[in-house]
Amino acid sequence: MDHREHIVAAMAEQPRRAATGSRGRREGPADALFQAGMIVLAAYNLGLALFMTIAPHAFFTSIGPFEELNRHYIRDIATYTAAMGFGFVGAIRRPSWRVPVLAISTVQFGLHTVNHLVDASSAHPQWTGWFDFVSLLASTVLLAWMWRFAARGPDAATHDRRPGGRPPRTSFSSTPQAERSTT
Numbered sequence: 001m002d003h004r005e006h007i008v009a010a011m012a013e014q015p016r017r018a019a020t021g022s023r024g025r026r027e028g029p030a031d032a033l034f035q036a037g038m039i040v041l042a043a044y045n046l047g048l049a050l051f052m053t054i055a056p057h058a059f060f061t062s063i064g065p066f067e068e069l070n071r072h073y074i075r076d077i078a079t080y081t082a083a084m085g086f087g088f089v090g091a092i093r094r095p096s097w098r099v100p101v102l103a104i105s106t107v108q109f110g111l112h113t114v115n116h117l118v119d120a121s122s123a124h125p126q127w128t129g130w131f132d133f134v135s136l137l138a139s140t141v142l143l144a145w146m147w148r149f150a151a152r153g154p155d156a157a158t159h160d161r162r163p164g165g166r167p168p169r170t171s172f173s174s175t176p177q178a179e180r181s182t183t
Contacts, residue, residue, distance in 0.1 A: 045085030052078035102147035109140040
């Protein structure tokens with residue numbers, strides 16, 4: 001057997017490995033859903049910011065029909081939305097960014113949801129205010145799930161439960177070192 005045949009034969013004898021992620025762990029459907037969610041959130045935030053910047057009047061009439069049009073404030077909010085989009089882009093590439101980006105985004109969406117609840121009846125037409133509220137509430141719940149998933153760490157989909165059936169404690173930190181007390 002020549003050198004090439006030896007390599008091919010050895011490779012054919014190796015057992016096939018399950019699909020693994022960048023950290024060498026098995027990835028399940030929850031991991032794929034999480035990654036897709038991060039990509040969608042990045043695209044959503046960047047797309048919305050672009051729309052708000054380029055066409056503030058169209059944004060106002062189609063998505064944010066509350067009180068009077070103020071192009072400047074719409075573009076101001078677009079800068080925050082773009083920053084969140086770029087945060088999600090960074091979090092896609094850097095797993096250590098995921099928990100903080102998702103935490104901030106969840107809080108922002110939660111506060112935004114409360115604001116829409118307060119002003120839902122002020123939208124023109126009124127149904128859009130209630131639709132916005134429900135959409136934001138659903139998005140907040142999704143973000144909270146993603147935040148919890150990211151906080152559980154790299155083995156979230158396959159993590160063993162602690163005795164008593166309780167899942168591992170979650171935190172704001174994505175690293176065990178940050179959890180340790182320095183006192």
